[in-house]
Amino acid sequence: MIIEGNFYAYLRCDILRILMMTPDYPPNLYGGIGTHVYNLATGFVNEGNSVTVLVAKINRHSDDPNNFEVSENGKLTVINFPTTMDGDFSNEIDPHFSKTRIATPFKWAELSNKLFPMVYRFLKSVDPFDVFHAHDSFHAFTSVAIKDLFNIPMVTTIHSISAPPNHFNDSLRRYMLNNSNKAIVVSKWLNEEIGTRYGELATDVHVIPNGIDYDSCEDSFRRACNPQFQPLSITFCGRLSPLKGCDVLLKAFAILKRSNSSFNYKLKIAGDGPLKNELKLLSESLSIDKDVEFLGFLKNNEVKLLLRQSSLHVIPSIEESFGITALEAIAEGIPVIASQTGGLSEIIENGVNGIVFPLGNSEILANEMDKLLNNPYTRSQLAKQALKRIEKYSWDNIVIETNNIYNMIIND
The missing domain is CATH 3.40.50.2000 (Glycogen Phosphorylase B;)
Structure with missing residues (x-):
């Protein structure tokens, strides 16, 4: 079911422990997702919540699979995972590095196989989270595994869609959406495009736009x-x-x-x-x-x-x-x-x-x-x-609307 509309009634609940996953994050950005996640996470922290961001960039190499880069700023924790695979596959796997956006299931599966054990060990070492927010389908297999194995309700935000249609990338997005408790898209156009390509989904899709960081105009x-x-x-x-x-x-x-x-x-x-x-x-x-x-x-x-x-x-x-x-x-x-x-x-x-x-x-x-x-x-x-x-489009409003989605799945 696809739902349009804004959710400005702030259904405030107890302080949340929020887990997010993103393919990039400041200062190392390749697109708009990392900036979006940074502002969203900061907004939730400013409201008193605790946020942990898992950054799974494909091109950060480390010989030690346990070599996480951890940075903490109050209630905001950022974990960078080393996720470079054997061989130079980055251009084929990550759409940020590819003109043609060609990917193969085998290489995506290899990435997920290497990423998930690291994420699993980390999540086993910390207290449980109330909600998991996955950003786009770059790490679809790992995201759904986190949701299922740790029994965390999951929200997925789809930030963009392949043009022209790409069978495998579209399959990943459909897989993510159908395995999420709720989904968010950033525009009505994207909402309609997903409805056209993927048909009826097993989860509700809500439209919440990107935000803009401004203090005074x-x-x-x-x-x-x-x-x-x-x-x-x-x-x-x-x-x-x-x-x-x-x-x-x-x-x-x-x-x-x-x-x-x-x-x-x-x-x-x-x-x-x-x-x-x-x-x-x-x-x-x-x-x-x-x-x-x-x-x-x-x-x-x-x-x-x-x-x-x-x-x-x-x-x-x-x-x-x-x-x-x-x-x-x-x-x-x-x-x-x-x-x-x-x-x-x-x-x-x-x-x-x-x-x-x-x-x-x-x-x-x-x-x-x-x-x-x-x-x-x-x-x-x-x-x-x-x-x-x-x-x-202020981040205050975006945080309010996103918080309402979190409350829906936590209280469901």
């Missing part, structure tokens, strides 16, 4: 309300992979440069990934390489600083299950242009709090960028309206 409103605020930079933040559509933005930027000799903006690209060299070559072939800066991977605070010196943030994704970078730009008072795909359309309402352009269309993107850059008042209005809507 005072400075952001000041930027948004000032039409004269116009730094000469356009920004992109994201993994440099095919689905992020950075090539579409480069082509649009080239169109603007060719059509206006006085166009003196810089395009600043934050992120890393398998297409980095290819995109650099594309910028050279388009004769815009002197005006395009590839900044590499930036930490969260560095992304905030970058956005604050931007006139416009562009998200040209081919597919986006949610679109956290849209919220990051909005939180800094920067207007957003995004492609009409996935969860982005749930954040950006065209012409109201941002601009939406047709998927993959560089010419229309260039036209929309040109209109906004030449209309400070419109840019300011869009940024202000976007800021007014951002509160529902």
Whole structure:
């Protein structure tokens, strides 16, 4: 059963011992899952709960299988497990490292066989947990084994979905969902896509969006309300992979440069990934390489600083299950242009709090960028309206909604 809707009634229960599992975690991030888990875990700790995060990254090698990296900060404990397998299988197993997202059941099984004994020994050595929250299906076999062997009610959050469909990865997600007590997806679009691909599931699926970390929007409103605020930079933040559509933005930027000799903006690209060299070559072939800066991977605070010196943030994704970078730009008072795909359309309402352009269309993107850059008042209005809507994405609200899911399965 798929359930849509928010759960703002805070069903507060006793202090919880929460276990989470994630494929990455700050400071070593490859996508948005680790940031999500960090903020969610921190939010629960701030409410007085105890949280242990199991980080099962594929590329952390250790000859000693008991060599856990443990870091503790009050009631937040992070355990890093060494999970590199024999042979160089990382590119084939972990979608973060693969262009084609090809995986084989045998190699996933090998990973699970090596990971689970380490997790099992750790869990046997500590007090029981009240709830287990698994993030995506990277470690599906281990996650379900934890739930069954330790009798812990399990919530699974699916953060994204393979595009195009991948039989084995889809099978893993279906396996995770059908073996969870409750499931969460980060957007209505992802909810509908899961319903289309997987049909009726054995568990309820709830929509809880990603959150954004912001303390005060005072400075952001000041930027948004000032039409004269116009730094000469356009920004992109994201993994440099095919689905992020950075090539579409480069082509649009080239169109603007060719059509206006006085166009003196810089395009600043934050992120890393398998297409980095290819995109650099594309910028050279388009004769815009002197005006395009590839900044590499930036930490969260560095992304905030970058956005604050931007006139416009562009998200040209081919597919986006949610679109956290849209919220990051909005939180800094920067207007957003995004492609009409996935969860982005749930954040950006065209012409109201941002601009939406047709998927993959560089010419229309260039036209929309040109209109906004030449209309400070419109840019300011869009940024202000976007800021007014951002509160529902605060981590305080996300923690409340997630806590309600925990309470449902604990009290079931």
